[in-house]
Amino acid sequence: MSAPANSPILADLSGTGPEATYREHLRAGRFMIQRGLASGRHVFYPRIAAPATGERLEWVAASGLGVVYSTTVVRQRPEAGGDYNISIVELAEGPRTMSQVVGIAPGEVRIGMQVKARIDERDGEPLLVFVATGGQGE
Amino acid sequence: MTLRGSAAIVGVGLAGLGEAKGWSAIEIMAASAHAALADAGLTVADVDGLFVTSAFHALPTLSAAEYLGIRPEFFNGSAVGGASFEMHVLSAAMALDAGLCNVALIAYGSNQRTLGGRLMTTLEPQVNEAVYKPRQPISSYAMVTARHMHEYGTTREQLAEVAVAARAWAGLNPAAFTRDPLTIDEVLSARMISDPLTKYDCCLVTDGGGAIVMVRADRARDFPRKPVYMLGAAGAHWHRQIAEMPDLTVTAAAQCGPKAFAMAGLSPSQIDVLQLYDAFTINPILFLEDLGYCAKGEGGAFVSGGALAPGGRLPVNTNGGGLSCVHPGMYGIFLIIEAVEQLRGEAGARQVAGAATALAHGNGGVLSCQATCIFGTGDTL
Numbered sequence: 001m002s003a004p005a006n007s008p009i010l011a012d013l014s015g016t017g018p019e020a021t022y023r024e025h026l027r028a029g030r031f032m033i034q035r036g037l038a039s040g041r042h043v044f045y046p047r048i049a050a051p052a053t054g055e056r057l058e059w060v061a062a063s064g065l066g067v068v069y070s071t072t073v074v075r076q077r078p079e080a081g082g083d084y085n086i087s088i089v090e091l092a093e094g095p096r097t098m099s100q101v102v103g104i105a106p107g108e109v110r111i112g113m114q115v116k117a118r119i120d121e122r123d124g125e126p127l128l129v130f131v132a133t134g135g136q137g138e
Numbered sequence: 139m140t141l142r143g144s145a146a147i148v149g150v151g152l153a154g155l156g157e158a159k160g161w162s163a164i165e166i167m168a169a170s171a172h173a174a175l176a177d178a179g180l181t182v183a184d185v186d187g188l189f190v191t192s193a194f195h196a197l198p199t200l201s202a203a204e205y206l207g208i209r210p211e212f213f214n215g216s217a218v219g220g221a222s223f224e225m226h227v228l229s230a231a232m233a234l235d236a237g238l239c240n241v242a243l244i245a246y247g248s249n250q251r252t253l254g255g256r257l258m259t260t261l262e263p264q265v266n267e268a269v270y271k272p273r274q275p276i277s278s279y280a281m282v283t284a285r286h287m288h289e290y291g292t293t294r295e296q297l298a299e300v301a302v303a304a305r306a307w308a309g310l311n312p313a314a315f316t317r318d319p320l321t322i323d324e325v326l327s328a329r330m331i332s333d334p335l336t337k338y339d340c341c342l343v344t345d346g347g348g349a350i351v352m353v354r355a356d357r358a359r360d361f362p363r364k365p366v367y368m369l370g371a372a373g374a375h376w377h378r379q380i381a382e383m384p385d386l387t388v389t390a391a392a393q394c395g396p397k398a399f400a401m402a403g404l405s406p407s408q409i410d411v412l413q414l415y416d417a418f419t420i421n422p423i424l425f426l427e428d429l430g431y432c433a434k435g436e437g438g439a440f441v442s443g444g445a446l447a448p449g450g451r452l453p454v455n456t457n458g459g460g461l462s463c464v465h466p467g468m469y470g471i472f473l474i475i476e477a478v479e480q481l482r483g484e485a486g487a488r489q490v491a492g493a494a495t496a497l498a499h500g501n502g503g504v505l506s507c508q509a510t511c512i513f514g515t516g517d518t519l
Contacts, residue, residue, distance in 0.1 A: 019265060045265060071284060072332045072334075074273045086270055086271075086277045086281070086332075087281075088281055088380065088381050096382070097266055097381050098381040099270060
């Protein structure tokens with residue numbers, strides 16, 4: 001027998017999950033991340049509660065600013081599309097994410113480079129990428 | 139109460155190292171299992187504990203038990219990548235100690251090379267990774283390497299030292315897949331895969347199987363081969379995907395290594411031979427740091443000058459490692475088997491003279507799971 005809808009042990013899954021909500025924001029041109037209601041600590045990738053603490057989260061606009069934490073060039077034959085960049089970006093709010101730094105040659109991306117988020121479209125889906133802002137941070 | 143010395147490996151088996159054309163993954167697994175049981179003077183009819191992990195079988199102990207014809211009293215197929223087998227040693231020791239089983243078989247088999255020549259994986263795409271098309275797992279390890287170079291000045295030459303040392307050991311091991319001499323320059327000038335890692339900074343893609351038989355220590359001397367005792371074991375994991383690794387230069391070996399040493403009652407300097415999961419050249423550098431062989435950031439300098447090679451200051455990956463001996467997707471079991479061969483004193487030209495203690499350190503995922511086992515001969519009990 002399934003628990004009744006008002007059961008205290010049945011989690012509330014009304015609306016959409018944080019993954020889908022994040023993508024809806026991206027499609028609307030917004031890069032949103034989550035923040036702990038009490039601690040103010042930011043969380044990314046999107047979760048139903050803060051990792052390690054279980055704290056409740058709210059959506060907030062990301063500043064979009066970040067620094068390249070590490071980077072690599074995936075080597076690929078030109079006919080297959082050529083080399084491309086993969087980076088881990090540390091957001092100004094604290095969390096890190098895998099992404100790509102675009103707009104410069106993949107091998108020109110450097111650890112410590114200041115970057116800013118941009119929402120591109122790839123294969124009909126919004127894609128969070130980063131562009132260099134010309135600064136060297138860390 | 140401690141598990142130190144409570145269980146021993148009394149049989150090991152290998153099968154299809156390198157290329158095993160015409161053989162399936164489960165056949166290679168079973169061949170290594172039968173070889174290990176024969177080594178122990180046992181048959182499958184004696185096995186009542188089964189420990190299997192594989193990218194080929196979603197329900198690994200079910201597939202293996204059915205194939206071998208075992209109705210196990212205890213079984214564990216938990217998957218933490220290549221480190222699964224070090225965790226299986228710990229689980230088997232616990233199950234044996236608790237009386238849940240009496241003969242534990244740990245086994246693995248893969249035909250990923252002859253099947254397709256690529257890393258066999260059932261790993262699901264990670265939500266915020268897959269859209270960027272990283273070449274996994276290489277790109278994750280490449281970014282770890284780049285960060286270590288950035289923070290500590292580690293050089294590509296130092297990374298190449300790890301590959302060159304592994305190849306030199308492989309040259310002493312007739313079972314190793316690649317045995318031709320390799321130079322630092324050849325590593326540096328090889329095709330770049332994911333900067334800064336070239337082809338030779340990456341492990342082999344081979345076929346291969348391995349198996350281990352464990353029993354309680356109180357009957358370990360009743361078997362034909364010299365028993366190798368588990369002195370310590372521990373595992374730890376801190377992340378799944380690389381962007382979530384708390385610090386790209388520090389692995390969870392910093393957590394499980396000290397626990398394994400504490401259980402064993404040994405310090406790093408008391409280990410005679412080390413097997414460190416070398417999926418990529420950065421791995422042994424990180425593990426030497428995190429296991430306490432040198433300070434954080436000094437791993438590059440530590441491995442320089444042929445330090446890990448035959449005749450060097452610390453014998454590491456004496457079978458040739460995942461870089462030059464065998465790497466059939468999950469390499470963890472081969473670390474243990476090489477440790478056993480060394481402690482039996484049966485490693486031939488690559489034998490570390492008088493080895494009485496050995497460490498096997500497994501790694502799974504993208505430096506995600508770390509698991510350390512410490513073994514010793516009967517004299518170390």
